[in-house]
Amino acid sequence: MSGSLLLVAGTYLLLVFIGMLLVTSDTNKNADAIVLLSGGGKVRNAEAARLFNDGAANTIVLTQTSGRGSVSTMGETRSQLIKAGVPSYQIQTAYGTATSTYDEARQVAKLAKSAGFDSVLVVTDPYHTLRARILFAGELGTEGVKVRVAAASGHWYQPISWMFSQEGWRVTLTELAKIGGIILGMRGG
Structure with missing residues (x-):
């Protein structure tokens, strides 16, 4: 009995x-x-707006992904940010269209270089923060841009409870596989 309890714990x-x-x-x-x-x-958007309103930065950069609904999603994101108090002129869009986090990092690296950014704060879902940090640091670090990461607060993914949902298992295993791919030299995703 105590051995089983130790195994579970x-x-x-x-x-x-x-x-x-x-x-x-x-x-x-x-x-x-x-x-x-x-x-x-909405959780990511709210976190970005909160950080902006708290004075973390003067600009919010959006990345655009390809695929079904991406344009309307970007419009919805802009609307949510504006409703949350972010002036429209403080919202920029990175160049191009991304199909992966790696593509987003490359887009932002180009924008950061042209805009003269010395640092960026990447806002994403909690389970995605490590991979985002690795990819963004790899792309922006070569330009001398400091990368910071913020996990969206109020998100359902928590280290102490992710394992109790099917979605938790799905995103955790996906992230681990993609991080493994990065370690093996694959950059997509």
Whole structure:
């Protein structure tokens, strides 16, 4: 009985550790621009607006992804940011269309270089923060741009509870596979 309990407790702690590994968020949230990655919905948008309104940056950069609904999603994102108090002239869009986080990082690197940004704060879902940090640091670090990451607060993904939902397993395993791909030299995703 006690061996089974130890196994269950040990497994749970391992899964919590995996969740904690994926979720990385900087305490210093100040940057030249907040980069709001596409595809995250209202929670990400609200976090970017909150950070902007708290004075973390004077600009929000949106990335545009290709695929069904991407233009309307970008319009909805802009509307949500404006309703949350972000002036429309403070919202920029990165050049081009992305199909992956790597593409978004490349787009933002080009914009950061042309705009003279020394630092960016990438806002994304908690489970996506480690991979976003790796990819953005790889692309923007070569330009001398400091990359900070902020996990969207109020998000359903938490290191202590992700394992209790099918969606938690799906996104965690997907992130681990994509991080493994990066380690093996694959950049897409």
